[in-house]
Amino acid sequence: MSKTIITISRQHGSGGRAIGEEVARRLGYEYLDEVLITEAAERTGLAKDYIKQKSEYSLSTSIFSYAFVSRDQRGYSIDDMLFNAQRDIINEAADKGPCVIVGRSADYILRNRPHCLNIFVHASHDFRAERLMKLFDLSRDEALKEMKTFDKKRAINYKYVTDRNWGEARNYGICLSSSFLGMDKCIDLICEAAK
């Protein structure tokens, strides 16, 4: 049974996004990342930058902030509304046809679909720091700080949305180390697994 939906979760700097783009290109699947933000902005009326910042990096980073955030009559916060909009968009995209979705807890949102292959990409500290330094012109300290912050927020967000631990092997069909295997090999293996 070929896997027509591929979700990619990844450690910051591991190259998961680039791997996802290339997998989509090779398999002829639609690649969904930026388009999810545009669509969510249209549906919710929220600014794209706000969505980009919030959509996967942290809906609510602490119980304290969660408790005091403003809500509508049904008890939904803006972040809940944003999550619900993105959940609907991801489900609709998966209904439409073969696609690769990066981030946004899509693995959890699509968990009951048998054709959905969930991938987690991770890498060594050195590999990730080097990539971030090159890609965003950062110092090593800045890259390490960014990795720590982003991963922490992703983990908190994933736990909040799914009640699962981010990066635990059993939540994914395949987990790959891009630093150990190389990005090309990761792309090959995902394409092979999707067949």
Next chain:
Amino acid sequence: MSKTIITISRQHGSGGRAIGEEVARRLGYEYLDEVLITEAAERTGLAKDYIKQKSEYSLSTSIFSYAFVSRDQRGYSIDDMLFNAQRDIINEAADKGPCVIVGRSADYILRNRPHCLNIFVHASHDFRAERLMKLFDLSRDEALKEMKTFDKKRAINYKYVTDRNWGEARNYGICLSSSFLGMDKCIDLICEAAK
């Protein structure tokens, strides 16, 4: 760079051992599992059954038992001696030539070797229970109980030996769900990754 040493860690009942055997056969690598026990028995003078039970299921399951176990003049317990013997055997096997090693925290023991591909195989509760019921003629309750006990002991043992969390994606080059992908696909992917 081809991976000439493959270690396989696995959830009980996931088929990791069978996958490892077939990978070794296809790649023409030596398969090491039972032979490690025989060799350790010869070097330590311990009974094979004792080694089988102890070698990966738990060196010391509690601080209490660890504190009161008998030791030699250097402070080593029988379990420490067994671990050291197996560590030496695994290192010697890896020096000798291409091999697949199942269990025994070999991923950690061989962590500094660049040609070593560490695999973790996991599977859904249903898949594992079904396999164990068929393989060992168990009832569903017996299979579920065995899974829980074995996994717990493996996790404790892995933590004790490595100070890492068992089943955390970042400790392995590749993690695979045998229930989602199927055992044949897992074998294909590991062979492809080893190239």
